[in-house]
Amino acid sequence: MYSLRCIECGKKVDESSYTCECGGLLEVIFDLNAVEVDFRLDGKDMHVWKYRALLPVSIEPITLKEGGTPLYKAKKLSEVVKAEVYIKHEGLNPSGSFKDRGMTVGITKALELNKKAVACASTGNTSASMAMYAAKAGIDAYVLLPAGKVALGKVAQALMHGAKVIGIKGNFDDALRIVREVCEIADIYLLNSVNPFRLEGQKTIAYEIADELGVPDRVVVPVGNAGNISAIYKGFHELYKLEMIDRIPKMVGIQAEGAAPIYKAFLQKKNNIEPVENPETIATAIRIGNPVSAKKALRAIYDSKGLAEVVSDAEIIEAQKFLAAKEGIGVEPASAASVAGLIKLAKNGMIERGEKVVCVTTGNLLKDPETVLKVCGSPVVVGASVEEVLKLVRR
Numbered sequence: 001m002y003s004l005r006c007i008e009c010g011k012k013v014d015e016s017s018y019t020c021e022c023g024g025l026l027e028v029i030f031d032l033n034a035v036e037v038d039f040r041l042d043g044k045d046m047h048v049w050k051y052r053a054l055l056p057v058s059i060e061p062i063t064l065k066e067g068g069t070p071l072y073k074a075k076k077l078s079e080v081v082k083a084e085v086y087i088k089h090e091g092l093n094p095s096g097s098f099k100d101r102g103m104t105v106g107i108t109k110a111l112e113l114n115k116k117a118v119a120c121a122s123t124g125n126t127s128a129s130m131a132m133y134a135a136k137a138g139i140d141a142y143v144l145l146p147a148g149k150v151a152l153g154k155v156a157q158a159l160m161h162g163a164k165v166i167g168i169k170g171n172f173d174d175a176l177r178i179v180r181e182v183c184e185i186a187d188i189y190l191l192n193s194v195n196p197f198r199l200e201g202q203k204t205i206a207y208e209i210a211d212e213l214g215v216p217d218r219v220v221v222p223v224g225n226a227g228n229i230s231a232i233y234k235g236f237h238e239l240y241k242l243e244m245i246d247r248i249p250k251m252v253g254i255q256a257e258g259a260a261p262i263y264k265a266f267l268q269k270k271n272n273i274e275p276v277e278n279p280e281t282i283a284t285a286i287r288i289g290n291p292v293s294a295k296k297a298l299r300a301i302y303d304s305k306g307l308a309e310v311v312s313d314a315e316i317i318e319a320q321k322f323l324a325a326k327e328g329i330g331v332e333p334a335s336a337a338s339v340a341g342l343i344k345l346a347k348n349g350m351i352e353r354g355e356k357v358v359c360v361t362t363g364n365l366l367k368d369p370e371t372v373l374k375v376c377g378s379p380v381v382v383g384a385s386v387e388e389v390l391k392l393v394r395r
């Protein structure tokens with residue numbers, strides 16, 4: 001029903017590989033003529049495994065009821081950018097980020113392949129999600145993090161769910177390079193987004209958007225390691241090939257200024273990136289200089305006639321505050337990059353009046369409490385009396 005193919009040379013590769021001999025990334029290709037699609041895009045009962053017919057596993061899934069996240073119509077944001085804007089809030093998945101969609105598939109695949117342990121390098125959300133699903137599956141989990149550079153909520157999750165958490169004195173890119181080698185040597189299943197099965201779970205974001213809303217004109221996604229934008233594009237592309245939708249939205253990738261190799265490649269119309277040596281941004285989840293899925297992401301952007309844009313840390317924080325205070329949607333900084341990007345594009349006249357846009361917000365506000373305290377300050381403290389409190393109340 002499906003096979004694993006190299007995106008560079010097209011060679012078929014067996015399921016236990018992460019990359020092709022030629023070094024190319026792999027992707028799962030479904031024989032869409034042979035797939036029996038048993039779900040309808042009717043907006044009902046949405047969750048990752050509703051779309052099982054298009055997910056590449058053969059055993060009962062390890063699931064924590066991921067997916068089915070809310071799609072909010074963002075009224076105030078729509079007024080600001082003069083478009084019809086929706087927020088797909090992935091921060092409301094079980095571990096608080098979109099990673100759960102990929103992890104339910106990835107961990108299930110690990111069991112299918114009889115692996116006893118899983119590992120990942122992470123800026124935080126992947127580790128939290130992997131630890132949670134490994135706990136559910138009853139297998140060991142190893143997490144490599146850039147020491148001191150991961151938001152507190154995410155480290156707390158990985159620790160409490162029982163993963164072995166290892167801080168690396170280096171950045172995410174270092175951690176990824178090391179974990180890839182360790183997995184090879186120690187026969188551990190690698191669950192970074194280089195793992196093509198994880199992206200299969202993440203493509204269900206596209207299925208759910210199409211399921212609930214139909215096809216928007218544009219989907220805006222924060223881009224770090226670049227797996228998610230690739231996965232979402234793949235999801236729309238499959239529905240299009242299956243003739244379940246009649247067009248594919250423009251894919252828009254937003255990066256942080258200090259970690260923007262894909263944006264730079266896009267400007268130069270290149271198909272691959274030059275890595276950024278020391279990526280830096282307040283949005284730690286997308287603080288990545290050498291994104292693994294860069295080629296897939298650029299392909300998604302070009303094929304869908306989309307684009308890439310960058311935003312500053314200040315723009316990210318402003319968008320995070322706007323979403324929280326004006327729309328009631330609490331997201332972590334990296335998530336707000338999509339909204340900051342949309343606002344910037346609208347200012348620059350890049351968004352058509354009234355077009356239908358979905359911004360994906362990837363992680364929950366609670367993931368990164370330290371940044372909140374930095375940008376909002378601490379609560380005001382007063383004496384325990386009605387008078388003291390009344391001084392602070394607008395009357």
Ligand SMILES: [Zn+2]
Pocket residue numbers: 006007008009010011020021022023024
């Ligand atoms: Zn190849």
